[in-house]
Amino acid sequence: MFKRWFTRDPASPPADIWRKARQQTPLLAALTPTEADRLAERAWQFLRTKRLTRHAELSNAPFEDAERLAIAGQACLLTLGWSDAEHREAFANVHEIVILPESFTREVEEMDEFGVVHEGVDERVGETSYQGPVVIAYADLIESGDFIGFNVLIHELAHKLDMGNSMDIDGFPPLPRSLSAKRWHAVFSSVWEDLNACLEKGLTPPIDDYAASHPGECFAVCCEYFFTAPDHLVNAYPALYELLCDYFNQAPLGRIKTA
Template sequence: MTFILLTMLLMLGIGLLFWLPKFRLQRAIARPFPRHYAQILRMNVPVFTKMPADLQLQLKRLIQQFLHQKKFVGCDGLTITDEIRVTIAGKACLLLLNRATRVYPDLAFILVYPSAFIVPRSEVAAGGLVTRRNDALLGESWSDDRVILAWDHVKRSNADLGVGHEVGHDVVLHEFAHQLDSESGSTNGAPYLMSRARYERWSAVFLQEFALLQEAARHQSVSVIDHYGATNPAEFFAVATEAFFEKSVALGQEHPALFAALREYYCVDPREWQ
């Protein structure tokens, strides 16, 4: 009798263990979207105001899930505010709209610095000589559990319809594209695509476009895709994602095959939000 009771209690405990997080998540998503969150989106994710109502609703739900599941950590004395959380979540979740996907399942932490952060690097040359240097970064994505961002550059990217050298660049879109890329098991420029046929189509388009960008970078010719994407296929996917959302009309005109591949993957057409 005691054994049966203990077994039942154990099963109940295990059931609760699985049910409770889902219940909490459903409750978080069902909560009304705070008005000041919507205000932050209008200010810092201006594309939100141009989306149709169904996409706005989707984005709000994704943001609520993101905020419920991910932990923000302020670094170098930065205090995490709702503006920081909602702005980063809003941009990160733009990449998930209309897609049957989870919300960055491997990501647990977003570390936010006030401005560019220093990362020590070491390189081993062919002869075994180790050189060390400090790199100042605006963002970094780790495939295990974290994204690191410089808040002043996140803010500057927000002026995506503004002027200056930041036009068309968005550090949040860039780093979260790396997160999607790493979901396939390796960060190599090909995110998870579900079928072999889609991988074949993807690699045909991306290899050709990557070679074109390398050529453009070599000759320093103007390109709608940042030359930094010529570094390697992973960076190419990240900067192509930035261009897809931030310079969609120009990318569609100048690189129609790449635009079509990205539209198929992201399941949205940002040209409609201009």
């Protein structure tokens, strides 16, 4: 169906399909009419230029048009506040989203503080690389889309933003001219130190402790909270919420009040 619609109206998706995508995705349903219209065009263009691939084991159920559009909408939510040129540049390294049935494992090697390399198996619900596909587990994708502080798609695409100026994630994405690197470093360093201090004291951190595993994961987890639990993030780390408001040029706290 999408090829037919692309030919008929290349500027925006059919209104009924976009309405259904928003209805089944609270993050999208909470947008203002202006935001929703802008995101509809971005998501439609995303589907025209990026690949969405489902594993063969998921082929027994149809890949509904509204489901595709909801996925594209959540992806483009990250860049909604940026110009069209900034949006295209930010996602220049996004080529394909691959959806697997369940979580998957990877063999990993990690070096400890003494220089000793440890081998192990890591279970993941998502992963990506500099020019590689965004791989996510369907079981976790269907749990995303609401204001619950978790969104595997936003997490992995935040890594793509992070790698906009580097081939590896480091928690330091390209910044707009209006945002200083000094402020970014100061705010995230404070969050990082607080997370690790909580863990050292045996306390539960105010956000998912996975954020304390690596600076790049800290950025991605904080992006998840910014879009899907902004009330929690602003209470835990108000300076971080304001920083991300300036970075994304969005204020999602107002959306959760209308959700």
